[in-house]
Amino acid sequence: MSPRSFLAAALAFSFLTTGCVAGTTGASESSASDQPFEGEVEFWTINLKKNYSAYIDGLIAAYQKQHPKVTVNWVDVPGTESATKLLAAVASGDVPDAVNVNSIELGRFVPSLEPLDAYFGTAELADFQPNLVEPLRTGGKLYAVPWYNGGAPVAMYRKSVMGKVGFDPEKPPTSYDEALALADKVHDQAKVHGFNALPDHNTLRYYGIELISADKKKAAFNTPDALAVLEKFKKSYDAEGIAPGAVSKDTRNLPQTLDNGQIAFKATANAAELLNLQKNAPDVYQDLAVTPPVRMKEGGYLLLAQQAFAIPRASKQKKAAAEFIKYFTNGVNQLAFCKIVPIYPSTVSSAKDPFFTDVTGSDPMSVARSVIVKGLPELKYVPIGTAKDAELGELLSEEVRAFITGTKTAKEALDTAEKRWNDALA
Template identity: 70%
Template sequence: MRTGALTAGALALALLTSGCVAGTSGGTAGTADDQPFEGEVEFWTINLKKNYGAYIDGLIAQYEKDHPKVTVKWVDVPGADMATKLLAAVASGDVPDAVNLASSDLGRFVPSLAPLDALVKPADLADFQPNLVEPLRVDGKLYAVPWYNGGTPVGIYRKSVVTKAGFDEKAPPKTYDEALALADKVYAETKVYGTNDIPGINAASVLRYYGVDLLSADKKKAAFNTPEVAELLATFKQSYDKHGIAPGSISKDVRNFPQSLENGQLAMSASTFAATLLNIQKNAPDVYDDLAITEPVRTETGGYLLLAQQTFAIPKASAHQRAAAEFIKFFANGANQLAFCKLVPIYPSTISSTKDPFFAGQGGDDPMDAARRVIVKGLPKLEYTPLGTLKDMELSESLAEELRAFLQGSKTAEEALKAAEKQWNEALA
């Protein structure tokens, strides 16, 4: 079992928050290949110093020992300050050399970031999961290197409840249609609410599980306002009315749903992050002991959606791009990612890390052990396909808000889709 828990800023990865940044000096980019760098490299992280300062300080000490003419300055930024600090740093030109940036923010800041292809070669990326590297390319250029992520989603089911509705742990729902059918039956048989998955953390991701194209090919207009999607929303409403989708799922506070697995008022989640298990284990041990952990529902291509991953990028205005790239390669290598994963319930982007007995050798029946097996097995199938606009998070939330209005009955499906389409097109204009 892992020890410790993510701070608010670090856990926010699994809940779609942003990365972090700050500033050093601007100037000419890079260091000549044949001239070792001497000087200071500054890098920024999100809310890690309080709980994981010893780990990061240890890495810095090791790097400085191996590179005695290099000094690493670590700046840890509160998550709530991320956007303003990054924008201010970019505007002033006084940027960090290496930036811990959430992938959901990558599209927004690409114009201010340095392409990494000349600094990070294919051999340097060989140990990284290709499916996590490729989404970090924009117009064919690599703008970030993967760090950690929330892992493959898992299915979590309360056995004592869902078995009364015919749930088979060896054949869990493979699609959201199957999951909602089970959730509806669970409430009908037990009067325990089904799931909070819809709207959930990210309404846009739910539509993607159904193969819905959210944007036009040129990413300039919304593409989801169709009769087919209206029919799909109607199935969500039917499940909501039957309490297969729990009443509290329309809450904007996804960390504190009124009905949850933890408080015993929910039966299942067909796709959620394993970090959920930590709170259940701590606050509801009886529920924890009753859980079956399975593979989550899949996309139409058989994969699992990753909502975001933490990455490292290099601002274009950094005076020490090559030195920053060398530090990133060290900081995010397989051994160092594995060490971090042993401290906190996160998952690596490096293949070698997952072959360690910590991941590969877990054979217990404890829910966290079962979740770890599901996650590691599913990492190569993770699909991270951001909208790729400058306003991904804003767009996702506006769609979720309209879906909430529809589920509550204040709008028809057509009205909700039309309103969301208008908001998207205005934001994208």
């Protein structure tokens, strides 16, 4: 998917079917030390050629000039076909040498990927933000290196509505409990729904609730604390602090949104939503106060996904692929990409550039950039860590919707979700 699509869809789960990818072993494997730094490197990205050819072609040309023995063959794969094509490549043994992978999908491909520790040592990883590198390890081994992400979340408040309830943008809610209380207050006093979110597996994380056992074999979220979270959201939903359309399964097209003026705020959101508001609802955009979002119980913010690069185990050009990935993802090149598309880097040096640190202006996008950059060091990417993360998330959401609409009690919803998780993990 394109960087802009990636940002806009950051709260959505992968559309892909689940299942592990078998590893590829045999004569095609070789170690870091016995491969020449030359030859053709097949390099895959996801849906970038249409809008960003000049940037990527420029990087490839510059790299090949520096390394005349290396030819980089760039293959851009449509977003809807990226996993299918990689699955087919792994099955056939004819794999790309460097491949762009969405972190949500990384777990299912790990068995067919090359551990990168022999290619990316401490020095090579020094400029990457550690909080983005560590989640890409499985069993102590590094299977991908980070590229770009949607940045830290922000919060958005409609000043024309929030002014009626004495809201101070310098003191926004710092927890979901505070956001729920504010939502109820907004509906009581301003007769506008507060926000449109229901608790999902990521919300439970914000409350400090573990989702899965350490061995990744059992659900761990069915606790009194989780039941209490569901009850809090149900109470706000019944009081219309949470908009009625929040129970819709299609979270990208909810009936009540900031765009149509039927909710007052979003306590945590991806900044890319501001681009849509600026284009489709300019009056709402100009009415927004952008602030830091709610925080996790232990502090920091949850990053829902990041784009990364991996090397298939069957590649015959692992060393050359690793060297090109180092170049492609270095701080200078990530900064250049961030200047042409609203994404955020995984490198510390990029985030320290004046482009991010010397942000001026009071418009929502400018304020959002400042909020995001300050939040980057506090980002936490904590996937469920299975090959079925997307499926598990939706299974829990289905049961939460059943509870919110009155079909089940909170206990019944959590009991059913727990069983469905355990069945899927078995």
